[in-house]
Amino acid sequence: MRPRNILFIVAYAIALAGISLWMGQLSYSWFPPQASAESLLIDKLFAFLVTIGSFIFLGITGVIIYAVVFQRGAKYDFSDGPHIEGNVTLEVVWTAIPILLVFWLAGYSYYIYQQMSIRGPMEMMHLSMGHGDTPAVVQELPTEEIEVISKQWAWVFRYPESHVTSTELHLPANHRIKLALTSEDVLHGLYIPAFRLKQDIVPNKTVNFEFTPIKEGTYRLRDSQFSGTYFATMQANVVVESPEEYQTWLAEAKKRKPSPSYNQAAEEYSQEKRQTFKRGWPTIIPAKPPVVNYSSFSNNNV
Numbered sequence: 078m079r080p081r082n083i084l085f086i087v088a089y090a091i092a093l094a095g096i097s098l099w100m101g102q103l104s105y106s107w108f109p110p111q112a113s114a115e116s117l118l119i120d121k122l123f124a125f126l127v128t129i130g131s132f133i134f135l136g137i138t139g140v141i142i143y144a145v146v147f148q149r150g151a152k153y154d155f156s157d158g159p160h161i162e163g164n165v166t167l168e169v170v171w172t173a174i175p176i177l178l179v180f181w182l183a184g185y186s187y188y189i190y191q192q193m194s195i196r197g198p199m200e201m202m203h204l205s206m207g208h209g210d211t212p213a214v215v216q217e218l219p220t221e222e223i224e225v226i227s228k229q230w231a232w233v234f235r236y237p238e239s240h241v242t243s244t245e246l247h248l249p250a251n252h253r254i255k256l257a258l259t260s261e262d263v264l265h266g267l268y269i270p271a272f273r274l275k276q277d278i279v280p281n282k283t284v285n286f287e288f289t290p291i292k293e294g295t296y297r298l299r300d301s302q303f304s305g306t307y308f309a310t311m312q313a314n315v316v317v318e319s320p321e322e323y324q325t326w327l328a329e330a331k332k333r334k335p336s337p338s339y340n341q342a343a344e345e346y347s348q349e350k351r352q353t354f355k356r357g358w359p360t361i362i363p364a365k366p367p368v369v370n371y372s373s374f375s376n377n378n379v
Contacts, residue, residue: 089139093132093135093136093139094132096131096135097128097129097131097132097135098128100127100128100131101124101125101127101128101131102124103127104120104123104124104127105120105124108120108123108270108273109270109271109296110271110292110294111271111273111291111292112269112271112272112290112291112292112294112296112317113269113271113272113273113274113288113289113290113291113292114288114289114290114291115193115272115273115274115288115289116271116272116273116274118189118192118193119189119193119273120273121189122185122186122189125185126182129178129182218251218252218253218289219249219252219253219320220252220253220254220255221248221249221252221253221254221255222237222238222255222256222257223235223236223237223246223248223254223255223256223257224236224237224256224257224259225246225256225257225258225259225267225278226259226260226261227258227259227260227261227265227267227278227300227311228260228261228262228364229262229263229304229305229307229308229311229342229361229363229364230300230304230305230307230308230310230311230340230341230342230363230364231244231311231338231340231342231363231364231366231367232244232246232298232311232312232313233367233369234246234247234313236327239327239330239331240331241327241330241331241370241371242335242367242368242369242370242371243330243369243370243371243372243373244313244338244367244369244371244372244373245313245314245315245316245371245372245373246298246313246314246315246316247316247318247323247326247327248290248315248316248317248318248323249290249317249318249319249320249323249324250290250291250292250293250317250318250319250320251289251290251291251320252289252290252320253287253288253289254287254288254289254290255285255286255287256285256286256287257283257284257285258276258278258283258284258285258286259278259282259283259284260278260279260280260281261280261364262280262304262364263280263304263305264277264278264279264280264302264304265277265278265300265302265304265311266278266300266301266302267286267298267300267301268298268299268300268301269296269297269298269299269315270296270297270299271292271294271296271297271315272288272290272296272315274286274288275301277301277302290317292317293317293318293319294316294317295314295315295316295317296314296315296316296317297312297313297314297315298312298313298314298315299311299312300312305361306342306360306361307341307342307345307346307363310341310342310345311342313373314373326371330370330371331370333370333371334370335368335369335370336368336369336372337365337366337367337368338366338367338368338369338372338373339366339372340363340366340367342363343363343364343365343366346360346362346363
């Protein structure tokens with residue numbers, strides 16, 4: 078192979094590597110804010126996959142474009158190409174590289190999953206405030222246990238130690254959160270995009286789920302499973318606040334008298350019942366609005 082060709086291949090590989098690394102860093106901007114310790118790990122894995130995928134895609138696309146532009150046959154040339162049969166070295170290379178790449182991706186993904194440790198007891202977590210930062214010193218985290226009840230169509234959150242119930246999930250920042258997830262009817266899915274976490278909730282079973290919120294703010298919880306007619310209304314606010322503000326909220330919520338909260342599914346169903354026409358198919362009757370100390374619509378007087 079000519080030195081000029083070798084230099085071209087090396088320069089092309091370096092350019093591909095640079096563009097792929099840039100694409101990997103750019104992928105961090107494709108998601109909501111990183112609001113949990115697990116989101117840092119998930120985004121890191123995703124950026125790694127984007128980098129590898131970009132390198133492979135651009136590399137193969139570049140070779141195809143090169144072949145189409147510079148290696149095509151002359152006009153009216155209908156002759157066969159050179160007969161090439163068998164190349165053990167090439168066959169070993171194009172078999173070994175994908176196998177090693179698959180094992181590399183699988184091993185790295187499993188390593189990230191182990192670091193997340195979203196199941197089972199975990200009192201230690203590397204906290205970091207951004208994808209470019211190095212992990213902070215490992216420290217013990219206090220834990221907070223919360224019960225989550227899902228039903229058609231509402232989320233109810235119970236704080237056993239404070240005897241508080243709410244339709245808005247409040248979480249202390251930099252605490253290990255332990256959720257006990259249950260369903261009163263069908264399959265539901267707890268999904269918080271800003272946390273990069275999703276967990277199916279199976280009827281007649283308690284599912285334990287853990288994570289660590291690290292960024293204060295208000296995020297959105299959605300039902301990731303189609304659970305019936307009004308499943309799109311099954312959303313709730315997730316408020317991550319400082320431990321002091323969290324304790325203040327618990328104390329204020331505990332003082333409130335439990336009352337029925339606003340429920341969009343029940344409200345829409347009651348409006349449909351007042352309509353004169355019939356649709357011709359049955360509709361699941363939403364559960365009664367949950368009775369809680371604190372509703373996400375409390376401040377709106379709804």
